[in-house]
Amino acid sequence: MAHVRDCEIITHREIAPDHRRMVLHAPEIAVEARAGQFCMLEVREGFCPFLRRPMSIERIFDDSVSILYKIVGQGTRLLAGLQTGSVLNVQGPLGNGFPIPAEEVRAILVGGGIGVAPLPGLAETLVARTGLAPEVVLAARTEAHLLCEQELSQMGCPVTLATDDGSAGFHGFADKCLRRLEPDADTVVYSCGPTVMMRAVHTVCVEAGARCYASLEAEMACGDGVCMGCVVETNTEHEFGKMARVCREGPVFDTRDIRWSAYDVR
């Protein structure tokens, strides 16, 4: 069940250049949230901007949730200007979380840039449910943009770093780095990041026979499955056919269900 609540900002810190973590006091949302779900934040009163901003839940605590964001436009600039102690209207939790395997299974999480946002919560859930810390590929443009390495390591995750410019870890893209970890048919891979990265991760997983899930991002007005604005083209039928709502049927999809070629024409 989703709630709309005024939530106090408990902490709000820069974690990398132009990247912030915000912890929100949101007991009702925290108690129901699962890893991979998201919230819609009302970044300012009034009508500019008009729409809420969808944000992945990073981690779920007893009476709070954290979000990670990158300052990219008007909404996130306004968000960045909010002080600790101020109040933000939050709607959530929304969407479906990551599917969690019932038994102990090798899991690899692949996060690119700010796409790492939902992965710490997922790692925590996997540790709690399967007793096994997932391996993590953390990718970013440069060393300065690598997020959450410390948090994930503290959870016991073996973290492999990859940077586009080679300033830290593997010099190259996340999919190449994933390939070196040799996923197989008994591996489940979770990815979140730029579309091009998730598509490449999907390709690696198809070749390896691994299961693969991706958490998608889309322009979104309502978050409640109503506006039909956030659809992604899929290979299988969902409630509204092969145009699935990222907010309702997603944001996490089996990557074999995503019609990746539809992104070519955008």
Added chain:
Amino acid sequence: MTSVNLQVNVGGLLMKNPVTVASGTFGYGAEYADYFDVSQLGAVTVKSLSLEPRAGNPPPRIVETPAGMLNAIGLQNVGLDTYLKEKLPYLREQKCVIIANIYGNGPDEYAVLARRLEDAGGADAIEMNLSCPNVHDPQNACGGGLVAQHPDQVARYTEAVKQATRLPVFVKLSPNVTDIVAPARAAEEAGADAVALINTLIGMAIDPETQRPLLSNIVGGLSGPAIRPVAVKMVWDAARALRIPVLGMGGIACTEDAIQFLLAGARAVAVGCASFRRPDAAINIVRGMEAYCRKHKIDDINTLVGAVKV
């Protein structure tokens, strides 16, 4: 003052208060059940129904704009059969008053939709969507533009539906016209029980970096508070010219907005994309209307309709 009468009669449809939602901004009702008791609205207007399911336009489908948004969804919906089987039971269980918005390819399909909805008990009123800017069906081409831009076609479509059903028939009109009175009058003369206005204003947004349109459909419909003054003025124009009631909509986000529409002549109002921002926007307006009436010592909300002092 003991109580305030909020009940209104919109062309034969009794609503316990003058607030419904705009088609396409409230799904089929159940989507908002987490936030409030949707049966407390005067009516629930469902997403446009077509005979067959529609896939809609490719993404991207929405763009945020100043105080509003552009959309080019393209009427993606589950189709009539799935609505009757899977969506209607919830609305009936909750005892919602239902306005079924319909979209057909040509007047005959509109008539079939209306007849089948009446036969199945799927609606308490029919709202004919003659004004969606995001679909392009050959039967509705009418020599260019939207059906609602051609008064003679508005009459033809309205007559077809009126002959098919005894339910109250509302005709939803487009603001993309020179004079809203012409299509509104055509609807009235063809037997419409009310007119609903306004649908979205056709707009466009371009990404200066890629130099391409931000919507895959190139153009879309503008909604939100940005269009409200246009809507109030068109309601005022139509209400003065017609005998049938006007269901007013366009950028309503709060009680004061809704009161403006009543004063301009709307018998009832629909809350649109404000629900995206605040899912409880519509029910808050119902509560706000009662408070407004008490403050202004009004015992019947109907006395506000068209009461603007000019």
